[in-house]
Amino acid sequence: MLLVVCALSVVVVAQETHCGGTPDRLCDVKPEAVYYKEPPITDSEVSYKQLKTMFPSSSIQLFDVRNPDEFEAGHIPGSTNVPLGELQEALRLSSDQFKQRFGVRAPHKEDSSIVVYCQRGRRSATALDIMWALGFSRARHYAGGYSDWVQREEQGGV
Structure with a gap:
């Protein structure tokens, strides 16, 4: 049966x-x-809906860890490109150096509004491991990635 x-x-x-x-x-x-029906969300992950509700806040720090050419082809509005291969070095920069290189304020280890994403979630999971190892224990990742973002936006944000 x-x-x-x-x-x-x-x-x-x-x-x-x-x-x-x-x-x-x-x-x-x-x-x-x-x-x-939808991937289960853990404390380390942010869903599409959670990410959308974070946008009205100017404190969200959204980092796209894909390669620059992928970022240029399309990205989530308000995100900053910090390629995965440069992430560890970038997080060790001084606040001034980070701001000069990436054009946004440097994330702080105690920040709870840090979110990383990539195309589908693999690189952002790796980025999250790097961030946690460096003490950014409250950072999270958007596991659905840019592909999920595009699909949901095309469906009217559902």
């Missing part, structure tokens, strides 16, 4: 086996597939 379980945004498809032919007692449930 096929069993489909929905919990929050997770859908699990499983085969169930009954013990001794008793239909009310399951002895084994083996998941065949797990589908997410």
Whole structure:
């Protein structure tokens, strides 16, 4: 028998086996597939909706860790390009040096409004690891990345 379980945004498809032919007692449930309607959000991640609500605040620091050519081809409005390969060095710059190089104020380790993103979430996850290792423990990343942003904006922000 096929069993489909929905919990929050997770859908699990499983085969169930009954013990001794008793239909009310399951002895084994083996998941065949797990589908997410939307990726689960952790404390280290920011969803599209969360990111949109952060924009009215001028304190958000949104960093695009993609390569400059990707950034120039399109980026989330208000973001600053700090390529992943330069991130560690950039975060070690003085406030004045950072401002001169990137045109925005340098992030501070205690800031809670630092968000990094890339195209799909892999590079931003790496960027987050770098930031945490350098003491930016409240930084988060937009795991959906620019591709998710574009798709949702084309759908009217849903």
